[in-house]
Structure formats: structure tokens, C-alpha cells
Amino acid sequence: MGILDFFKNKPKNTANVAKERLRIIVAQERAQRDSPDYLPTLRREILEVIKKYVNVDPDAVLISVERDGEHEVLELSVALPEKANAALGNG
Amino acid sequence: MGVGTLTEIIVVTSGKGGVGKTTTSASLAVGLAKRGKKVAVIDFDVGLRNLDLIMGCERRVVYDFVNVINGECTLKQALIKDKRYDSLFILAASQTRDKDALSRDGVDKVLKELAEDGFDFVICDSPAGIEKGAALAMYFADRAVVVVNPEVSSVRDSDRILGLLASKTRRAELGNGAVEQNLLLTRYNPNRVESGDMMSIADVQEILGIEVVGVIPESEGVLAASNAGIPVILDETSNAGLAYDDAVARLLGENRPLRFIDAQKKSLLSRLFRS
Numbered sequence: 001m002g003i004l005d006f007f008k009n010k011p012k013n014t015a016n017v018a019k020e021r022l023r024i025i026v027a028q029e030r031a032q033r034d035s036p037d038y039l040p041t042l043r044r045e046i047l048e049v050i051k052k053y054v055n056v057d058p059d060a061v062l063i064s065v066e067r068d069g070e071h072e073v074l075e076l077s078v079a080l081p082e083k084a085n086a087a088l089g090n091g
Numbered sequence: 092m093g094v095g096t097l098t099e100i101i102v103v104t105s106g107k108g109g110v111g112k113t114t115t116s117a118s119l120a121v122g123l124a125k126r127g128k129k130v131a132v133i134d135f136d137v138g139l140r141n142l143d144l145i146m147g148c149e150r151r152v153v154y155d156f157v158n159v160i161n162g163e164c165t166l167k168q169a170l171i172k173d174k175r176y177d178s179l180f181i182l183a184a185s186q187t188r189d190k191d192a193l194s195r196d197g198v199d200k201v202l203k204e205l206a207e208d209g210f211d212f213v214i215c216d217s218p219a220g221i222e223k224g225a226a227l228a229m230y231f232a233d234r235a236v237v238v239v240n241p242e243v244s245s246v247r248d249s250d251r252i253l254g255l256l257a258s259k260t261r262r263a264e265l266g267n268g269a270v271e272q273n274l275l276l277t278r279y280n281p282n283r284v285e286s287g288d289m290m291s292i293a294d295v296q297e298i299l300g301i302e303v304v305g306v307i308p309e310s311e312g313v314l315a316a317s318n319a320g321i322p323v324i325l326d327e328t329s330n331a332g333l334a335y336d337d338a339v340a341r342l343l344g345e346n347r348p349l350r351f352i353d354a355q356k357k358s359l360l361s362r363l364f365r366s
């Protein structure tokens with residue numbers, strides 16, 4: 001067993017995978033932490049509405065509240081799948 | 092106030108369970124007492140008492156934290172004096188199943204009394220999770236030692252704990268300066284870091300963004316210590332024990348380089364025949 005291991009290809013660097021996943025998870029959770037409680041529900045409902053027209057992935061909808069001086073800005077971004085993009089003609 | 096402000100309250104916390112909080116609490120408490128500090132270490136894990144076992148004083152538990160809070164005994168009666176260090180005292184958790192047995196006022200009362208009694212440090216061994224017990228363990232803290240294993244779930248949970256420390260503590264509520272946050276990375280395996288299947292100190296630190304107070308290697312000495320009821324910091328033949336001693340020195344402001352963080356060079360033979 002030991003000998004086989006030794007001659008096998010180097011395994012994939014899973015530590016880097018872990019770190020990349022964490023970077024995203026932690027950024028998301030930190031953003032959520034400082035945002036209003038209604039955001040998750042709002043996000044779900046927006047996703048439902050969009051799904052009536054375009055078949056998007058659940059993680060295609062990003063929503064956050066940014067502070068801009070005295071104002072709070074609700075930022076919403078929806079990544080459309082490539083086909084849908086073409087159909088809507090907005091390149 | 093007055094005398095009270097001299098007592099530093101340290102919570103040992105993590106979010107995720109089983110990462111090494113109790114092991115850490117016991118060793119930090121012993122290390123501080125060894126340096127002449129007057130220390131109380133409190134088990135906040137109501138229903139799952141553990142610290143007394145790690146400290147080796149389980150047979151001397153008569154009264155517990157909840158008994159004190161409920162006025163069923165005095166704090167003096169409940170504090171168990173350590174057999175090794177005169178200035179070290181343990182307050183055991185209650186085995187009650189009542190999750191509401193701890194109250195904020197009750198905890199406050201006990202901490203105030205410890206301050207009046209001239210304790211230098213109170214170490215609060217937090218239960219896992221983010222529910223009431225963990226929330227109470229951190230509420231009065233001046234400093235948090237966040238215990239982390241180099242794995243995704245532990246790091247994620249620790250970040251949630253950092254969020255709570257910044258909002259759900261007395262210091263946060265009073266705007267009284269932030270709770271100081273220190274990272275204690277444990278069960279660290281330098282060989283696995285080198286081979287790329289464990290996150291490094293730098294990786295974890297970059298994600299969490301807090302200062303490292305200690306890196307404790309994965310070590311067989313920890314189980315042996317818990318078997319014997321002797322906190323691992325007292326085992327000077329164990330790298331984990333030595334690493335905990337460094338961590339205590341850093342808590343007291345000493346500047347010590349990290350040890351035991353480099354991979355052991357293995358001979359070709361041992362690599363061929365590793366199991």
C-alpha cells in the first residue's frame with residue numbers, strides 16, 4: 001500500500017480548494033450578517049419571479065444592501081444562463 | 092468597578108464542537124496559574140460537564156456553577172482548588188438538563204464576586220454551538236480565544252463566532268472597546284499542510300483576519316493527558332504541551348515565535364512504508 005501511494009500521482013491540493021470555498025462562504029455570511037433580516041426571503045421571492053420567465057440557477061441571484069453615505073442601496077444581480085441571454089437580445 | 096477592572100475574562104470558544112476548547116481552557120488556566128496568576132476556570136457546558144475530567148478533579152465536585160447562581164451554596168464552597176497550583180480554581184458545570192439554568196444576571200454575579208476576590212483571570216470554557224450557553228460564556232468577555240481546526244466547517248463556524256463577539260457581548264453593547272480576538276489553531280499537522288491536504292496557518296489567518304495566539308500540533312500527548320486528568324501543558328515531553336505554554340506566554344504579552352509548524356523530513360524508506 002505504501003509503495004503504491006508513493007508512485008501514484010501527487011494528489012490534488014485539497015487545502016487550496018478548502019481555502020477558496022471558505023473565502024466565498026465567509027464573504028457571503030459576513031455580508032448577510034450586516035444586512036436586514038428580510039433579505040433571504042426577498043431573495044427567494046425574487047428568484048421565484050425570475051424563474052417564471054427564465055430558468056436560472058438558485059445561486060444566480062445575488063442580493064445585498066450597501067451603504068452609500070447616508071443612503072442604503074439594494075443591490076441585485078442576476079446571472080442569466082447563456083441561452084436566455086441570447087433570447088433576450090441583450091448580449 | 093475598582094478591583095473588578097483588573098480581572099481579565101477570557102472566553103474559549105469555537106462554534107463547532109469537539110475542536111479542543113476544553114483541552115485549551117484547562118491548559119491556559121494551568122499555564123497562567125503556573126506563572127503565579129490567580130485563575131478561575133469555569134465550565135459553561137451545562138449538562139455535559141467535562142472540564143473537571145480534563146483537570147482531574149472530578150471526584151471533588153460537590154457544588155457546581157448552577158448551585159452558586161441559585162444560592163444553594165457560596166461561591167467559595169463551589170470553587171475546587173487545584174491540587175497542583177494554589178492559585179488555580181475550577182468551577183464545574185451543572186449536570187442538570189435544564190438549559191435555562193444559567194442566567195445572565197447569575198453569571199454576572201459570579202464574575203463580579205471573582206473580581207472582588209482578586210482573581211487575575213477567569214477562563215470561560217464555552218459549550219459548542221451558538222445557543223444560550225455559548226452566548227453567556229462570551230457575553231462578559233474581555234478577550235476571546237477562538238479555537239479552530241484547519242478544516243472548512245470549523246473555520247466557517249469560527250467566523251460566525253467572530254460576528255457574535257462583535258455584536259452580542261457586553262463590550263459591544265456598551266461600546267466599550269471590542270472584545271480582543273485571538274486565533275488558536277489546534278490539531279495542526281504540518282506534514283499534511285506540506286502535502287497540500289490541510290490548510291496552513293496563513294490560510295486560516297487570511298480567512299479569519301485575527302491574530303494568532305497559538306498553534307497546537309495534533310499530538311498523541313493530548314489523549315494521554317486527558318486519560319490521566321493532567322492538562323497537557325504539564326507534559327513537557329509533548330509538543331502540544333510546549334505549544335500551549337508558548338500560547339500562555341503570548342497571552343501575557345511575551346513575544347514567542349511559533350514552534351512545531353514545519354513538516355518533519357521523512358526518509359525515503361519511511362515514505363515507502365508509511366501505513
Ligand SMILES: Nc1ncnc2c1ncn2[C@@H]1O[C@H](COP(=O)(O)OP(=O)(O)OP(=O)(O)O)[C@@H](O)[C@H]1O
Binds near residue numbers: 107108109115
Ligand atoms: N492537539 C490535539 N491533538 C490531538 N487530539 C486533540 C488535540 N486537541 C484536542 N484533541 C482531542 O479532541 C477531542 C475534543 O477535545 P475537547 O473536548 O477539548 O473539545 P471541545 O471543543 O471542548 O469539545 P466540546 O465542543 O464537546 O466541548 C478530545 O478527544 C481531545 O483529546
Ligand SMILES: [Mg+2]
Binds near residue numbers: 112114141216217218
Ligand atoms: Mg468542551
